[in-house]
Amino acid sequence: xxxxxxxxxAVVAAGxxxxxxxxxxxxxxxxxxERVGVRTPSLYKHVGGQEDLNRRIAALALSEAADAxxxxxxxxxxxxxxxxxxxxxxxxxLEHPGRYAATIGLEPSGPDDPLATASERLLDAFTAVLRxxxxxxxxxxxxxxxxxxxxxxxxxxxxxxxxxxxxDIDESFEWLIAFTDRGLRAL
Amino acid sequence: xxxxxxxxxAVVAAGxxxxxxxxxxxxxxxxxxERVGVRTPSLYKHVGGQEDLNRRIAALALSEAADAxxxxxxxxxxxxxxxxxxxxxxxxxLEHPGRYAATIGLEPSGPDDPLATASERLLDAFTAVLRxxxxxxxxxxxxxxxxxxxxxxxxxxxxxxxxxxxxDIDESFEWLIAFTDRGLRAL
DNA sequence: AGCTTTTAGCTAACGACGTTAGCCAGAGCT
DNA sequence: AGCTCTGGCTAACGTCGTTAGCTAAAAGCT
Numbered sequence: 071x072x073x074x075x076x077x078x079x080a081v082v083a084a085g086x087x088x089x090x091x092x093x094x095x096x097x098x099x100x101x102x103x104e105r106v107g108v109r110t111p112s113l114y115k116h117v118g119g120q121e122d123l124n125r126r127i128a129a130l131a132l133s134e135a136a137d138a139x140x141x142x143x144x145x146x147x148x149x150x151x152x153x154x155x156x157x158x159x160x161x162x163x164l165e166h167p168g169r170y171a172a173t174i175g176l177e178p179s180g181p182d183d184p185l186a187t188a189s190e191r192l193l194d195a196f197t198a199v200l201r202x203x204x205x206x207x208x209x210x211x212x213x214x215x216x217x218x219x220x221x222x223x224x225x226x227x228x229x230x231x232x233x234x235x236x237x238d239i240d241e242s243f244e245w246l247i248a249f250t251d252r253g254l255r256a257l
Numbered sequence: 258x259x260x261x262x263x264x265x266x267a268v269v270a271a272g273x274x275x276x277x278x279x280x281x282x283x284x285x286x287x288x289x290x291e292r293v294g295v296r297t298p299s300l301y302k303h304v305g306g307q308e309d310l311n312r313r314i315a316a317l318a319l320s321e322a323a324d325a326x327x328x329x330x331x332x333x334x335x336x337x338x339x340x341x342x343x344x345x346x347x348x349x350x351l352e353h354p355g356r357y358a359a360t361i362g363l364e365p366s367g368p369d370d371p372l373a374t375a376s377e378r379l380l381d382a383f384t385a386v387l388r389x390x391x392x393x394x395x396x397x398x399x400x401x402x403x404x405x406x407x408x409x410x411x412x413x414x415x416x417x418x419x420x421x422x423x424x425d426i427d428e429s430f431e432w433l434i435a436f437t438d439r440g441l442r443a444l
Numbered sequence: 445a446g447c448t449t450t451t452a453g454c455t456a457a458c459g460a461c462g463t464t465a466g467c468c469a470g471a472g473c474t
Numbered sequence: 475a476g477c478t479c480t481g482g483c484t485a486a487c488g489t490c491g492t493t494a495g496c497t498a499a500a501a502g503c504t
Contacts, residue, residue, distance in 0.1 A: 099463090209432070216433045233402060285491090
């Protein structure tokens with residue numbers, strides 16, 4: 071019986087890809103094992119179990135999201151940066167709904183939890199956007215939370231099919247970004 | 258063996274309450290059966306299964322949320338209405354995180370699905386808030402989606418423990434409402 | 445009241461899934 | 475070559491959702 075040459079990284083990557091296809095709820099150990107060409111129990115040589123797998127997928131997702139947002143913002147400031155960041159974030163969630171869904175409802179276990187550091191990196195990317203506006207120090211955290219709530223809420227609602235009427239969703243998103251930009255500049 | 262006197266409504270109500278206690282993921286048929294004083298298979302006399310139960314809990318949650326928001330808005334307009342609606346919505350989600358979580362990722366099966374009507378009622382309540390502002394007809398849907406994204410995003414992030422730093426969360430929420438109010442009035 | 449029909453509860457059983465235990469062979473090192 | 479480590483396997487168990495089929499309580503009818 072030839073070896074499959076797996077390691078934790080490969081398993082997590084495959085799990086994330088599978089989650090994007092079948093949804094985080096449909097991600098089963100058996101399905102993942104089949105996908106990577108191995109029997110179910112063998113997965114436990116690489117990840118601690120389903121909860122551990124979920125956490126690792128979430129950390130990967132947040133890290134990738136941070137890269138996407140951070141990269142998109144490069145070279146822009148103010149409104150352009152906000153637009154780029156918001157679009158990049160939403161695009162990421164829509165392209166990878168499963169792995170992003172894995173991030174919901176998880177608490178980092180400690181300061182050196184990969185989940186915490188990835189989450190911080192994503193926040194830092196958004197913080198960089200806010201630096202392009204004239205925001206009082208005391209307002210930065212509030213603005214950051216608002217930005218995060220907006221992006222998270224919009225993206226997850228759309229990914230879940232939560233917007234029902236026919237009004238164009240992309241248009242709504244651009245409208246929402248413009249609205250936020252005006253508000254931030256008026257601070 | 259005396260009867261327990263259950264009906265679908267009672268089962269769904271108990272399920273929603275249980276979901277608030279143990280989380281939607283921890284809501285198991287066995288646990289619910291024990292809670293209502295019956296063996297697991299008996300639940301299937303009242304609900305079609307776990308998915309059906311989930312949908313019914315979601316419909317209940319949306320209906321209750323619509324009542325809460327609609328009631329809170331009564332007699333207010335403009336900023337006061339926005340504040341009342343947003344607070345009522347967030348309070349509902351924080352008090353009933355489990356049943357609200359049941360609403361995520363569900364698509365109504367048709368126009369007479371209770372889920373659809375409840376969802377519409379909630380949207381109507383927020384639409385009423387927007388009527389207190391001077392918003393162009395073409396912008397109403399965008400503004401509605403923004404409001405929904407904001408409330409949904411903020412409430413779910415907080416319910417999931419997603420805000421890490423020490424800045425006061427209530428304060429952030431009030432800041433966010435004020436920000437939105439200013440933006441809406443500037444339209 | 446007595447008879448019939450419906451139905452809400454039960455036990456038994458199955459299938460899917462996550463997980464653990466324990467074995468074995470391939471890969472790498474000395 | 476031989477030793478060790480490790481990544482794969484099979485077997486088995488527990489939990490959970492679900493279905494089938496039985497029975498007794500309730501409800502309806504005459």
